[in-house]
Amino acid sequence: xxxxxxxxxxxxxxxxxxxxxxxxxxxxxxxxxxxxxxxxxxxxxxxxxxxxxxxxxxxxxxxxxxxxxxxxxxxxxxxxxxxxxxxxxxxxxxxxxxxxxxxxxxxxxxxxxxxxxxxxxxxxxxxxxxxxxxxxxxxxxxxxxxxxxxxxxxxxxxxxxxxxxxxxxxxxxxxxxxxxxxxxxxxxxxxxxxxxxxxxxxxxxxxxxxxxxxxxxxxxxxxxxxxxxxxxxxxxxxxx
Numbered sequence: 001x002x003x004x005x006x007x008x009x010x011x012x013x014x015x016x017x018x019x020x021x022x023x024x025x026x027x028x029x030x031x032x033x034x035x036x037x038x039x040x041x042x043x044x045x046x047x048x049x050x051x052x053x054x055x056x057x058x059x060x061x062x063x064x065x066x067x068x069x070x071x072x073x074x075x076x077x078x079x080x081x082x083x084x085x086x087x088x089x090x091x092x093x094x095x096x097x098x099x100x101x102x103x104x105x106x107x108x109x110x111x112x113x114x115x116x117x118x119x120x121x122x123x124x125x126x127x128x129x130x131x132x133x134x135x136x137x138x139x140x141x142x143x144x145x146x147x148x149x150x151x152x153x154x155x156x157x158x159x160x161x162x163x164x165x166x167x168x169x170x171x172x173x174x175x176x177x178x179x180x181x182x183x184x185x186x187x188x189x190x191x192x193x194x195x196x197x198x199x200x201x202x203x204x205x206x207x208x209x210x211x212x213x214x215x216x217x218x219x220x221x222x223x224x225x226x227x228x229x230x231x232x233x234x235x236x237x238x239x240x
Contacts, residue, residue, distance in 0.1 A: 035063045038070040045074040064239035073232045077205045086231030092155030164200035206233045
């Protein structure tokens with residue numbers, strides 16, 4: 001059984017005959033102790049306070065039966081670890097084709113995507129997802145919104161733990177009254193002819209040991225394993 005904040009993503013799961021429903025990770029409408037295992041992949045790093053990140057892990061633990069396991073993945077501050085660059089950094093030089101910058105009156109250069117493997121997901125439901133982002137805009141905001149958080153430069157090392165990552169919504173449609181910031185798109189592509197909206201998504205990237213420390217602060221779970229995987233910090237928990 002899966003759940004997601006976005007109704008349109010859940011609808012895609014339903015169309016593929018998977019069981020999924022809309023909910024908030026802070027309050028999952030399932031019985032306590034009803035799950036043998038839970039996974040949380042690339043979710044908790046979107047919560048903007050330490051209290052909310054802890055509450056999300058506590059909610060995961062609530063769902064588990066005693067002895068049940070949970071796997072958590074969050075984006076790592078350390079994108080170069082033990083002298084090895086993550087796939088995220090490597091893809092900066094390995095991206096196919098050359099691109100060109102289209103300036104529409106601003107000085108901020110914004111990239112087309114932000115995390116490994118996410119571009120296909122974004123394009124799959126882009127026209128509908130743009131409405132989700134506006135309606136639900138807790139962790140996504142249109143370009144130009146007033147914010148003091150730094151804006152991350154794509155495929156580079158992180159300079160801050162709390163930041164905004166530009167997301168160029170591929171295939172999205174732009175209303176006439178919407179302004180478009182500077183974006184980076186492949187040369188000679190359809191996107192260079194018709195620009196899509198760019199959003200800023202909030203991330204808290206985790207330093208080494210941080211996720212494990214948060215998990216260990218809960219008395220109801222035991223950390224079975226903590227490890228680094230391609231630019232992510234990962235923890236496997238067991239419910240006591």
